[in-house]
Amino acid sequence: MQGNKRTEKRNDSKVCSISAKCGGCQGQKQSYVKTLEAKQKNLNTLLKKYGKVEPIIGMENPYHYRNKVHGVVSRDRRGNVFTGVYKEGTHYVVPVDECLIEDKKADEIMQSICKLLKSFKIKVFDEDTGYGLVRHLLIRTGHNSGEIMVTIVTVSPVFPSKNNFVKALREIHPEITTVVLNHNDRRTSMVLGEKEQVLYGKGYIEDTLCEKVFRISSRSFYQVNSVQTEILYKTAIDWAGLTGKETVIDAYCGIGTIGLIASDKAKKVIAVESNKDAVKDAIVNKKLNNANNIEFYTQDASPFMTKLATQDVKVDVLFMDPPRSGSTEEFMDAVKVLKPAKVVYISCNPETLARDLEYLTKDGMYKVRRMQGVDLFPWTSHCEMICLLTAK
Numbered sequence: 496m497q498g499n500k501r502t503e504k505r506n507d508s509k510v511c512s513i514s515a516k517c518g519g520c521q522g523q524k525q526s527y528v529k530t531l532e533a534k535q536k537n538l539n540t541l542l543k544k545y546g547k548v549e550p551i552i553g554m555e556n557p558y559h560y561r562n563k564v565h566g567v568v569s570r571d572r573r574g575n576v577f578t579g580v581y582k583e584g585t586h587y588v589v590p591v592d593e594c595l596i597e598d599k600k601a602d603e604i605m606q607s608i609c610k611l612l613k614s615f616k617i618k619v620f621d622e623d624t625g626y627g628l629v630r631h632l633l634i635r636t637g638h639n640s641g642e643i644m645v646t647i648v649t650v651s652p653v654f655p656s657k658n659n660f661v662k663a664l665r666e667i668h669p670e671i672t673t674v675v676l677n678h679n680d681r682r683t684s685m686v687l688g689e690k691e692q693v694l695y696g697k698g699y700i701e702d703t704l705c706e707k708v709f710r711i712s713s714r715s716f717y718q719v720n721s722v723q724t725e726i727l728y729k730t731a732i733d734w735a736g737l738t739g740k741e742t743v744i745d746a747y748c749g750i751g752t753i754g755l756i757a758s759d760k761a762k763k764v765i766a767v768e769s770n771k772d773a774v775k776d777a778i779v780n781k782k783l784n785n786a787n788n789i790e791f792y793t794q795d796a797s798p799f800m801t802k803l804a805t806q807d808v809k810v811d812v813l814f815m816d817p818p819r820s821g822s823t824e825e826f827m828d829a830v831k832v833l834k835p836a837k838v839v840y841i842s843c844n845p846e847t848l849a850r851d852l853e854y855l856t857k858d859g860m861y862k863v864r865r866m867q868g869v870d871l872f873p874w875t876s877h878c879e880m881i882c883l884l885t886a887k
Contacts, residue, residue: 535551538868541846545852546864561719563636563717567631568629568631570619578632608664617629617655631648632646635711635717648678674694687713705752720871730881732760743757744800744813744833745764746766746817748791749768751766751789758786762788804833813837814841817842817847819844838855842879848880852884865882
């Protein structure tokens, strides 16, 4: 069995100097093995009603795994520009020069951009006064491709000396493959706005996951831990037991990762996602991977499933990977009408998973067969879960 065998030698933990202020990592005061044990205990408690939870799959090297790095841009009293994170429950920005779970190169690029913003005399946005230009930095890296996308989020679409700024940045970091300017003038907690301008490169990056190529834009969802995501998806598809004869639904499909990986072993894949930017990437990913047996639909998953249920569509396997809030009763009612033989539920929130399992199993139509955690978020309290249900 996989699980703590991957991490039995990882009894050490590096010390982060700002973890107490940042609040992003909750497990810094103990060894990695201990954090896995705590997660396993929590999963067992939440899900024991449905059977045994198999040992959590830990990460061999649980550091610098985040391929997506976000920094709030701010300025200190001396006028120095820095990036950081909001202290939990506040809008006070905790400076972050280096993070033990973020990609090292992304952190370096963040520091370089901060210095350039000061030298180019570009103002940082002040939430209290409403003045300034630059609000956030977002850097995404391709784990296997090495491609790097820098997204600069501003309150105005006008960026002074943008060509010279990008040229100066690429002289310091020639490894950057694309730079995007994102316009967000709304007073909101959302980092990214709707409008973008490509300042350099293609406006997206590509990366390989489970032998498939995926296009990733600034606003597309893509799992932050590529190493563990491969384990997660391969395990989920293995549990589905595809033979090449099945009609599969990939609900909440994002840029099509699970559906495209599963398409090699299925007869037909129907994929649905509400984020139109993600679906655009998914359609491109279909072409990149020559996958002719998958179709993508831009719609909220719940009414889409309800519509399929009224059309008496035959479905053999359902992959569902909902947001942290979990699925909806409308969605799960449609599942019970479609009655796929297998449901593979991938969850980033064990609490909402437990709630949804209660609904799916309460009338005896579905039974939980297997459950296992995969640690996509080392040093945090979060954990990804795979759950296999079969129809009686």
